[in-house]
Every structure is written in structure tokens, then in C-alpha cells.
Amino acid sequence: GLIGPGGKTIKKIIADTECDVNVDDDGVVTVASLDLKRCQEAIEIVRAITLEPEVGMEFDGSITRLMSFGAFVEFAPGREGLIHISEMEWHRVDKVEDVVKPGDAVRVKLIKVDDQGRLDFSRKALLEKPEGYVEPPPRDRNQGGNRGRGNGPGGGGRRPFRRN
Structure with a gap:
């Protein structure tokens, strides 16, 4: 949250903006400074x-x-979400590092919040769809290769297991 572990988050806001930031027990946040611009930064x-x-x-x-x-x-101080590889570009991305690197500034759109509060973002959703783009057919998830084991009980193709 706002205070962070050991007050780390709030101390960083105070250091970065040179404003006085207080959080009351009931959750009310007060920001004070003689510099209005700095005060507005802290509020943001x-x-x-x-x-x-x-x-x-x-x-x-x-x-x-x-x-x-x-x-x-990181879309807000100390708050992160995932951009899945399939949500980076309109074309297929083989390696994440071909598109982004740590420290890169990105504009993202929140596309999903799961039951555990995890956030899924899309970069692709904010990029223009390429002209003539055709949605690739969905991959069949049940296309595991046949490992050639026959259909008999126990998988076939093996000697029955015997205890000595």
C-alpha cells in the first residue's frame, strides 16, 4: 500500500517531492508543502x-x-502487472527481449484482473492493427503427439509388470 514495508513507499514520496505526507489511522492522507507544484506531484x-x-x-x-x-x-509506484508475450505486438513474438527491455517506458491497457487480484496488461491493444491483419486460427491445445504405445491395458507395447 501507500506506506509500504518499513515506510519505504511513503518515505520515497516525501524524498522525491519534498512534501510532508501523513496517513491518519482512519486512512485520511494529508499532503503539505509551500510549493504547490510539488504538492500536486505528491498527490498524483x-x-x-x-x-x-x-x-x-x-x-x-x-x-x-x-x-x-x-x-x-510497473504502472504505479510499487504496483506491477504482466504483459503476456501474446499481448505485446500484433505479430507473433518469439522472444520478449526483441520487443521490450527492463527500464523501457510503455503505454499499456488493463485487460483482465484475475481472482487473486493479478493484473494482465496489453501493449498490443493500444497499437494500430496492421492493414490486412488476419487473426491466426486458435491453436488446438489437445494436439499432443502420439507416443506410439498401442491401445491395450497398461498402454500396451510393454511386458506386464511382475513382482518377484
């Missing part, structure tokens, strides 16, 4: 952290780490 950061993201919202984020299946994007 607090809003971003306390925001409840909803599907369809767009964010400017930063790539934090890459995995074989996608990249994690």
Missing part, C-alpha cells in the same frame, strides 16, 4: 498508489523484468 503519486485499477484503464508504465512468457510492468 498517492492517487496512483491507492487507485483501484479497472479493466479498460490505460497506464504509462516501466518494464521491470522479463520472463519467457512476458514482461512485468
